[in-house]
Amino acid sequence: MSLKKEVYQAFEDIVGSDYISDEPAILNSYRFHWLAEFLNPERKRITPVSAEAVLLPATVEEVQAIVKICNKYGVKMKPVGGGWGAWNAVLNEGAVQLDLKRMDRILDLDEKNMFAVVEPYVMGAELQAEAMKKGLNCHLIGAGGVCSVIATSACFLGASPNGMYMSHGPDNLLAVEWVTPTGEVVRTGSRGCGKGWFCSEGPGPSMRGVIRGHAGTLGSFGVVTKIGIKLHPWPGPAAYPIAGKVPAYTTSLPGNFRAHTVQFPSEQAIADSLYKIYDARIGYVIHRQFNFYGDELQGAMIKIFSDSSLSLDNLEEVLADAEVQKLTQEMKRAYQIVLAGNSIGDIAWQENALDEILAETGGKKVAALDTPFWEQFTLHFLLKLSTKNTNFLYTGSFLGIMGPVGSPDSIVPTIQPGEEINRKYMSQEKGRIANTGANAFMGTLGYLGGGSCAYQEQFFFHDPADKTSVEQGLEAVFEAGVVVAQNKWPPSPYSGYFLTPFLPRPVQDMAYGMDPQPQAYVWQGQIREIFDPNNIGEKGYTYLEKKK
Amino acid sequence: MALIDYRDDMQRCSRCSSCKFIPLAQIKSNRFSSGCPSIEWGKFHAYSASGRFNVAFSLLEGLIPYSDRLLDIVYQCPVCGSCDVSCKISTQLEPLDMALELRAKLVEDGQLLPQHMPLIDTLRKEDTLFTGKIKNNRGNWAEGLKVKDLTTEKGEVLFHAGCRYCFDEELWGVARASISLLKGAGVDVGILGKDESCCGGRAYEMGYQGEFIKFAESNIEAWKKAGVKTVVTGCSDGYYAFNYLYPAKSGKKPNVEVLHITQFMDRLIRAGRIKPVNSVPLKVTYHDPCHLGRMGEPYIPWTGKRAQIRNIINVFDPPKPKRRGTNGVYDEPRNVLKSIPDLSLVEMERIREYAWCCGSGGGVKESYPDLALWTARERIEEAKATGAEAIVTACPWCERNFRDAIAVTGDKLQVYDVVELLHKAVI
8 A cells, every 4th residue: 555646745745855755675674673573474573564655854843744644644653763673663554654863963951950852863872971971861771872862751661770860761751842643732841831841740730641651652642852851960970981892892980880790599689688779779770680691691691791802602612611600600699780979988888888788688799790890891881771782692682571560579479480481481392592591580670769669571582583483482472471460460561561552452452451450541542532533643552442 | 695694684683773873882972973874864774784684685585676776775885884883792793794795686686886887897997996097097106206116026015006096196195105105114115006906895895796806816916926925005995905805705815914004104113114203283183994994804714604502592603703893903093193293183082993984985985976075074073073183094085085075165174194194204
């Protein structure tokens, strides 16, 4: 199905002929996404449908005009920023893709009031670099610095290793400029009354929940074209120091920064420590990061990442090293914590507090990683989040299961079932899931409001170029979903659950219906009907069909 | 490897978009965060390395036809390797090699970019891509230098000028200065003059692998006949061709040491054979040529195969040497600059393995001059932001493109080659 000529012309009149295309080579390049292999019946990494056209608007006025044309002609649309994940793609026939690449400016960075104003294609790494020059830092989503700041705060999820200090992505959202699904431009909060970008609330009801919905609306509910975003203190150098040789970059931060890998005798002890850390209000970053590579491989993997002469090809030989084996054992049931002090006294206090917490919970610092070299490596990994696409190193893909968000105690019961599922798929005959060790739980351990709750996801690695591998991955996702439902754990927005908006409507209704609070999804559906009466929003909006 | 050999990797690209930026850890500003001239120019995702993975897969699967737009997508790219460095921070994919094989497939399938035709025609007839030039004039740049003719005499060191230095009269001074410095240092240097041929590197980058192999074989034979132990060139493209493409892609390893002129000069300065004594009071910034820097790593032979360990983790067995920009030629040109009295060197934001390209490479200068000039203008802006009075480079293609860009903008920024400044300091 092609766009009618007059519709294409209407779009071209808005953006100009250089910035619209329906050429197959262009269109097809927007179909390749992480997890597209799960949505494609042939299990290839390409979405089942193509956009009819791709447009590159440059201004909010152009976006507004495009949305109005979509409403006039009943054309669905999906905006995309950085675009990492299948939810960014057009998944409906007859839809257009709005690539927001030309909207890439940082419009303001207010040092005194600690906020910035950004457009959709400003990536976290760019904002962070600019903010650090002013003694500030910004929230970076767990997927790292190559993600759009707007996408990660206004449109999708928002968990972060620096959530401990900077809270959840949407908590950092200030005023918003939003093109509604019908093409109105709404400016919320202080911006809406002409007072700048510093406040997200008012006048009238907060619009943040409407715009974001549950875990973000994944580009299916209008277009956010500018936001004010909170910035946070950065007690480090204005020019972030890089050391080491590519690809093994590291840093050389001063002594008011410390980083530790702390190990515990059990998952419960991990949970116990987190409550104490929340109460003590220490930690700039707290994340179960390295375990992502699998509890049997994490020691070897950080060794490889830290040495520019090594690569994944050297994995088996590195694993055979006795020191690495010892390190691997010591890293099991562990997480990473970064402390950033505003003074020598402050960092000393935080260190003492951490030591007390560890003593009270049976934890200990992994001695082999408590060296200057490994501290700087860990600091760099977690502060910059510049290598989070190593998630794809093993096989080219991965996905998480389990992954509820909640109090640390509530996560503990999900760990063993997650390990069992991974173990099953890793060890079965003809297993096509990477054998990384049964426990590959990763998660951000400080979340809403900084501290207060956590989430952990069990990761597995399938190969998108291997059909059997993709099928086994899907089986694992559904199996985990059944376990979650049977135990009445809340479905996680971070696990296979974020594929749910793209599955058939009956499956979505079943999934959201299992949530302990299904009414929230009904309301969301009603909001959607009000704001998007012509249904131009593409797939990605999470809602429950209201029962008649 | 042929394009089909990258098919599985095409699906393993996750579309993280790292290829569009310099390594994230190295980003110092919003203004100079991008690493890829192609995506910044073309804007649509297809113009990125990830996009070309997608285009290549779509072609192999028969999902898209050949088209003029497809050719633009493939060729509006200077194959500068920035995407390769950024991607390989975290993966084992090969965006650059895949892009080059995609070009080779287009040529093999007869999908030829019209702008390339005159270049290839001249290459076949006159041993150079420079249209309107003839081989007989190739040695004119060296007139009056009294440099050894290695077609009739033996020598230790062969200076390969390269097509740009041979046929761009405005840049002859750099090649002449190179010879002057080498001779002054007592180096037994000679040239092939009109019998010198193109390195073939640009032809390889444009997808004409067969042509490239002919030049590789011919040049290696010529060096053997001349009996030289060392081949030194002032052209970074030539350095890349001799140092890497010849052993890696032609199947023929030159039995000589290959050096870039800055490497040789650095050596001679350290040995005390070149003494920079004259003051050159200038504030400069150094532009790392892609083919000398991140693509200037030596070739390490490897024979092995793909393997899967631990069920499905994709590796190479035995471990395959990785070209990630780690061991490119970055320090020697800087060492030479730092040896010049009163010259001060300030660095741009994007340097070394994550330098922004000048825009000349991959056939872009000839085929898409607007893109080439735009890319150079971006680099000029970055150089100006340092407060430098001059941008210095180590490649005639970079120098030419910067000069052309400045001629359009009227900027006051001066453009030099490292050798030019060293020459001022010595003679």
